[in-house]
Amino acid sequence: MNLQDLPQVSAPLPWQGAVWSRLQEQLAAGQLPHALLLAGPAGTGKERLALALARFLLCHQPAAGHNCGECAACRYSQSGSHGDFRWLQPEGASKVIRIDPVREAVSFIFRTAGFGLRKVLVLSPAERMSNGAANALLKGLEEPTAETYLILVAERPQGMPATVRSRCQRVNMPLPASEQCLPWLARITGEPSAASELLELAGGVPLLAEQLYTHDGAAQLRKRRSSLGDLARGKATVPQVAAQFSQIELAPALRDIALFLQLYLRRQEQPGLRSARALFVLLDRLQALQAAIAAGSNPNPQLALESVLISLAEAFDALRSGATMRPSSQEIAP
Numbered sequence: 541m542n543l544q545d546l547p548q549v550s551a552p553l554p555w556q557g558a559v560w561s562r563l564q565e566q567l568a569a570g571q572l573p574h575a576l577l578l579a580g581p582a583g584t585g586k587e588r589l590a591l592a593l594a595r596f597l598l599c600h601q602p603a604a605g606h607n608c609g610e611c612a613a614c615r616y617s618q619s620g621s622h623g624d625f626r627w628l629q630p631e632g633a634s635k636v637i638r639i640d641p642v643r644e645a646v647s648f649i650f651r652t653a654g655f656g657l658r659k660v661l662v663l664s665p666a667e668r669m670s671n672g673a674a675n676a677l678l679k680g681l682e683e684p685t686a687e688t689y690l691i692l693v694a695e696r697p698q699g700m701p702a703t704v705r706s707r708c709q710r711v712n713m714p715l716p717a718s719e720q721c722l723p724w725l726a727r728i729t730g731e732p733s734a735a736s737e738l739l740e741l742a743g744g745v746p747l748l749a750e751q752l753y754t755h756d757g758a759a760q761l762r763k764r765r766s767s768l769g770d771l772a773r774g775k776a777t778v779p780q781v782a783a784q785f786s787q788i789e790l791a792p793a794l795r796d797i798a799l800f801l802q803l804y805l806r807r808q809e810q811p812g813l814r815s816a817r818a819l820f821v822l823l824d825r826l827q828a829l830q831a832a833i834a835a836g837s838n839p840n841p842q843l844a845l846e847s848v849l850i851s852l853a854e855a856f857d858a859l860r861s862g863a864t865m866r867p868s869s870q871e872i873a874p
């Protein structure tokens with residue numbers, strides 16, 4: 541997340557209204573926990589909520605349920621230079637949040653707030669903390685200081701040590717229903733029909749739909765998805781399909797394939813689902829591979845992609861031939 545040149549006001553997304561109201565009620569009652577864990581699938585806007593909450597907590601005169609955008613604290617948080625605000629994320633090519641910045645952040649927690657109001661520390665994605673970093677963070681979680689708030693953001697909270705998880709209040713942020721995000725997406729695209737087509741293409745993931753629109757990626761995604769459909773129908777070979785993915789990195793390629801499988805499985809009638817068990821197994825393995833990569837594993841992209849595509853082709857071959865489905869022999873592993 542880029543924390544410089546922010547808009548004056550950071551508001552939550554439209555489908556986050558219930559969570560937002562609850563957090564505000566807790567704060568007003570003096571019961572907002574000092575450590576929150578925002579957990580949910582990718583593309584639902586967890587970081588945007590974390591940012592809105594952080595800026596709200598730092599603001600000197602919140603208005604209409606948001607940070608005011610005008611006080612000194614808001615001006616500093618807008619330019620990314622607020623001294624009582626830290627946002628830790630993996631830096632550079634590293635996919636891990638390392639121990640040194642976390643140590644520094646924990647000592648920041650124990651200092652007095654510069655503006656004398658509150659301090660906020662956000663870690664995202666929190667499951668990418670190294671073991672040393674998680675241990676260093678525990679010190680801050682065990683001895684929370686008054687008016688200090690830790691916000692952990694995680695797609696896969698199970699990838700974090702239980703000792704960290706158990707000290708946070710978990711806020712679940714599931715995928716929103718399409719009617720909750722379509723009006724928002726339509727304001728971005730300017731066309732309701734384009735919005736609903738994009739959201740469907742994105743498998744209902746609102747921030748992916750937004751990204752497809754702003755980065756003009758919908759046409760390429762359609763092409764990749766149609767090549768996966770060809771593979772599933774036995775009309776294309778693994779190298780042909782792999783070539784369609786050669787322009788993107790492994791992580792988004794795996795995301796595309798997982799979305800393709802999810803959409804396929806969602807469309808199946810109940811009786812068909814029994815025979816599609818191998819596809820569920822494949823999806824599980826795919827998600828395990830995604831988690832390993834998110835945690836810093838670095839498999840050979842071409843081999844990993846082809847391994848996934850071979851498993852996909854085998855599973856659909858077996859589905860078409862009506863054979864008893866068995867999990868594919870092809871291991872998808874880094």
Ligand SMILES: [Zn+2]
Pocket residue numbers: 598599600601602607608609610611612613614
């Ligand atoms: Zn303000």
